[in-house]
Each structure stands twice: as structure tokens, then as C-alpha cells.
Amino acid sequence: MSNAKRETSPFLKQCFVTAAVCSNIAGHGCIIGYPAILLPQLRQPGSQLTLTDEQGSWIASVLGITILIGNFMTPPIMERLGRKVAHFAVTLPIIAGWLATIFASSFEALLIGRILQGISFGMILPLGSVLVGEYTSPKNRGAFLMSVSWAQAFGIFFVHLVGSLISWKKTGMICLSFSIASLLMTLYAPESPSWLASKGKYDECKKVFRWLRGDEEDDELEKMIQTKLVTELQVKKKITFNGILEVVKKREFIIPIVLMVHANAMMQFAGGTTMAAYSTTIIRLIMGPDASAHFWMVALDAQRLISNTIAVYIIDKMKRRTMMFLTGGLCVVSHIAIAGYVYLKVNNLLHYDAVWIPAVLINLQFFSVATGMVPLPNVIAGEVFPLEYKGIGGSISVVSIAAFIFVTLKTFPGLIGSIYLHGTYLVYAAVLIYNLVVIWYLLPETKGKTLQEIEDEFKAKKGKVKDIENILETTKINDNSIEDGKISELETLRDKE
Numbered sequence: 073m074s075n076a077k078r079e080t081s082p083f084l085k086q087c088f089v090t091a092a093v094c095s096n097i098a099g100h101g102c103i104i105g106y107p108a109i110l111l112p113q114l115r116q117p118g119s120q121l122t123l124t125d126e127q128g129s130w131i132a133s134v135l136g137i138t139i140l141i142g143n144f145m146t147p148p149i150m151e152r153l154g155r156k157v158a159h160f161a162v163t164l165p166i167i168a169g170w171l172a173t174i175f176a177s178s179f180e181a182l183l184i185g186r187i188l189q190g191i192s193f194g195m196i197l198p199l200g201s202v203l204v205g206e207y208t209s210p211k212n213r214g215a216f217l218m219s220v221s222w223a224q225a226f227g228i229f230f231v232h233l234v235g236s237l238i239s240w241k242k243t244g245m246i247c248l249s250f251s252i253a254s255l256l257m258t259l260y261a262p263e264s265p266s267w268l269a270s271k272g273k274y275d276e277c278k279k280v281f282r283w284l285r286g287d288e289e290d291d292e293l294e295k296m297i298q299t300k301l302v303t304e305l306q307v308k309k310k311i312t313f314n315g316i317l318e319v320v321k322k323r324e325f326i327i328p329i330v331l332m333v334h335a336n337a338m339m340q341f342a343g344g345t346t347m348a349a350y351s352t353t354i355i356r357l358i359m360g361p362d363a364s365a366h367f368w369m370v371a372l373d374a375q376r377l378i379s380n381t382i383a384v385y386i387i388d389k390m391k392r393r394t395m396m397f398l399t400g401g402l403c404v405v406s407h408i409a410i411a412g413y414v415y416l417k418v419n420n421l422l423h424y425d426a427v428w429i430p431a432v433l434i435n436l437q438f439f440s441v442a443t444g445m446v447p448l449p450n451v452i453a454g455e456v457f458p459l460e461y462k463g464i465g466g467s468i469s470v471v472s473i474a475a476f477i478f479v480t481l482k483t484f485p486g487l488i489g490s491i492y493l494h495g496t497y498l499v500y501a502a503v504l505i506y507n508l509v510v511i512w513y514l515l516p517e518t519k520g521k522t523l524q525e526i527e528d529e530f531k532a533k534k535g536k537v538k539d540i541e542n543i544l545e546t547t548k549i550n551d552n553s554i555e556d557g558k559i560s561e562l563e564t565l566r567d568k569e
Contacts, residue, residue, distance in 0.1 A: 101227020109235025136478020142194025198466030399444025
């Protein structure tokens with residue numbers, strides 16, 4: 073009994089800290105899906121607040137701009153004050169944003185609410201995957217990181233379902249509860265052991281690490297502390313402009329960033345974000361004007377949630393690369409198939425048509441989005457950035473997310489008006505193919521590897537890194553410090569590099 077308790081207790085603790093993150097992310101999922109229930113209600117006769125089409129597009133797309141602001145606010149907080157304080161800071165603007173939305177009586181008030189929500193969204197994007205990646209064990213890390221996307225999908229499903237039944241103001245009140253719940257749970261969550269190690273708080277790091285992981289992963293703990301000691305020696309003389317340039321040129325810095333920019337582009341052009349914001353419009357264009365758009369919106373959200381749940385289970389059963397290219401290929405096929413079907417339908421070239429055909433095609437797209445295109449970039453983001461560069465690497469990655477969110481949401485109505493839905497889906501398919509090719513060459517297999525092992529995959533001079541590690545392994549790291557003689561050896565190797 074005691075053995076079972078010792079095995080399950082760390083897992084349950086990891087579940088708790090992950091749930092605190094996912095509750096917040098579910099609230100941000102509500103932000104993404106909110107325009108799909110807000111804008112149609114404001115277009116109804118007798119609405120106290122009406123918007124033009126241009127104003128509506130800004131309500132949907134302004135997240136892409138404001139994400140940038142929040143993105144640059146998080147790294148200084150998470151690096152200097154810690155991941156836990158940063159998580160607290162994320163909740164303040166989203167709560168203020170929901171309150172501004174709930175009490176809005178004009179377009180300007182709604183826009184202010186969306187801006188505040190977008191700032192919060194930008195703040196959590198570089199933080200969420202980092203938190204989950206640093207809190208959890210490598211053997212379950214993939215599933216935990218996948219739960220981030222599940223939480224976002226649940227938020228979208230939840231806001232669409234509730235918003236189909238009650239007013240947009242009451243929906244906002246209910247969505248606010250996710251952020252409040254996360255705030256309360258974070259009070260009882262520990263600081264990240266990786267951050268504690270990066271600040272030289274090794275005693276506290278060991279205590280938190282063993283609280284989260286138990287006593288069976290001490291090898292990773294020791295290697296994390298050793299690596300930090302090496303990093304301190306390497307960075308001592310590089311706090312200069314030339315030192316910064318050297319950092320930027322490092323493979324372990326630049327390759328993950330290029331990889332994540334393309335993964336984030338793929339995530340947005342896969343259609344998950346546009347479908348969340350313009351779901352009723354897209355459904356009517358594919359399935360016809362007589363389709364029950366709200367029914368299909370909730371049904372597709374439910375399918376996405378189920379697919380995300382399946383992905384959480386299979387992420388630790390399949391290799392990352394295999395899962396990426398299987399779901400990516402399916403997404404490309406579904407885009408091309410939808411484009412072909414819509415083109416034939418609008419030009420009266422179909423010899424046979426039935427509602428099940430577009431339903432199957434949309435469900436294929438949603439399945440690929442939910443199992444791979446959206447969750448896998450989140451998983452990769454939590455794994456590929458070295459500890460030393462997590463803050464700046466995550467920020468650059470989020471800049472690309474913000475840019476692609478803004479581009480897709482702002483240009484989607486214009487693309488539909490100019491090249492129609494079939495042309496838009498073909499453009500998206502071409503973008504997906506390009507990004508998948510780049511990812512094919514840059515993405516290493518990360519399944520089951522520690523964060524340090526993944527970092528070593530990106531390093532150009534693995535041999536010299538191994539030399540340093542071998543020296544470190546000859547010296548046991550105690551609670552105090554490493555021997556001075558060993559530090560001299562490390563400095564010599566550092567200078568040779």
C-alpha cells in the first residue's frame with residue numbers, strides 16, 4: 073500500500089499543478105471562441121448594441137495585436153520573480169477584461185475588454201507550456217503538455233455551448249470563473265524547480281523537485297543542477313553585446329526558434345482559430361445556408377474535445393514526429409477536399425450531394441486540428457527551448473503566434489470575399505505543406521527524453537559538451553558547492569570552446 077502511495081502521489085501532485093495552469097488556459101479558450109456567440113447576438117434585431125462588419129472583425133482579430141504586449145510582459149516576470157508570480161500576473165488582465173465586457177454598452181468598451189483579454193492571452197502563451205514542461209516527469213510530460221490544448225479546446229466548446237443558450241453578458245460572467253479557480257489553485261502550487269535551480273536555490277529546488285517527482289528521478293535533478301553550474305561558468309564573461317551575438321548564433325537557440333515559428337504558423341493556418349471565431353459563417357458556407365450553424369458549432373466543438381482527449385492518451389504512445397506528420401498530412405488532405413467540394417457545389421458540378429459529405433470533411437479537419445495541429449506545437453514549445461533561453465525563446469515564439477493569429481483572423485473575411493472559401497482553403501493547404509516540410513528537417517524526436525537531452529540534440533559541439541558533463545559526473549553535487557579544482561577544469565574546457 074505504501075509503495076502504491078509513493079508511486080501515485082507525485083503523479084497526483086503533477087496533475088494538481090497542471091490543473092491550475094489548464095484552468096487558466098480554459099478561460100483563454102473562452103476568449104478565442106467568444107466572438108462566435110457575441111457577434112451573431114449583436115446582429116439580432118432589437119440588440120441594444122450593434123456593430124458594423126469592420127468593428128466585428130476588429131473584435132475578433134485584436135487579440136493578435138494585444139498578444140504581443142502581454143508576450144513581452146511575461147519573460148521579465150518569469151525570469152526575475154519566478155513562474156508562480158508570473159502565473160498570478162496572468163489572471164489580472166483577463167479578469168479585468170471579462171468585467172469590461174460584461175458591463176460594456178458600446179463598441180469601445182467591448183474593444184477595451186478584448187484588448188485586456190488579449191494582453192492576458194499573450195502573457196500565458198510563453199508561460200503555460202514552460203510551467204507544465206518544468207513541473208512534470210518526462211514519462212508523462214507529453215500527456216500533460218497535450219492537456220494544455222485540451223483545456224483550450226474545452227474553453228472554446230464551453231463558451232459556444234453556454235453562449236448558444238444564454239446571453240453574451242451572462243456567458244462572460246460564467247467564463248470568468250475559470251480564471252478565479254486558477255488563481256486559487258496557484259496559491260497552493262510550488263515554484264518551478266528549474267527556475268529555482270537557475271537562481272542558485274539548490275536546496276529549495278531539490279525539495280520541490282522531490283515533492284513533484286518523488287525520489288526516483290534524482291538523476292535528472294542532479295544533471296539539471298550540474299548543467300546550471302556549467303552555464304554559470306559559460307555566461308560569466310558574456311554579458312556584453314558580443315556575448316549576446318554569440319548566444320544568438322548558437323544552434324540550441326536559433327533552431328528551436330525557427331522550428332517554433334513554422335509550427336505556430338501551421339497551427340493557425342490549420343483552421344482551428346478561424347473556425348473558433350467564424351464558426352457559424354464557415355459552417356454555412358460549407359454545409360449550406362439552411363444548416364443549423366449553432367448545432368454544428370457545438371457538435372464540432374464536442375468532437376474537438378473528444379479528439380483532444382484521445383490525443384492526450386496517444387501522445388505518450390506515439391513518437392512526436394510520427395504524430396506530427398500523420399495529423400499534418402490529414403489536415404492538408406481535408407483542406408484540399410473541402411476546397412474541392414465547395415468549388416464543385418457553387419459551380420453546380422456535383423452529381424450527388426448530401427449533408428453527410430461536408431459533415432465528414434469538416435470533422436476530418438477538426439480531428440486533425442485537435443489531435444495534432446494545435447496540441448503538438450504546445451508540446452514542442454514545452455520541450456525544445458533550453459532552460460537558459462526559455463524566456464526569450466518563448467517570447468519570440470509568441471510573437472509569431474500573435475502575428476499569425478492577427479493575419480488569419482483579420483484577412484479571413486477579405487479572403488472569403490475575394491477568392492471565396494475554396495480559394496482560401498487552398499491557400500491554407502499550401503501554407504501547411506510548406507511548414508510541414510521545414511518541420512520535417514528541424515524537429516528531432518523528443519518523446520521520453522529529458523529537457524537536457526533535447527537541448528543536447530540541438531547543440532553543434534556535442535563532444536565538448538559531453539567532456540564537460542563527464543567532469544561534472546566525476547564530482548557528486550552536494551548541498552553546498554562543487555570543488556574549486558573541478559571548476560578550474562570546467563573553465564579550461566569552456567575557454568577551448
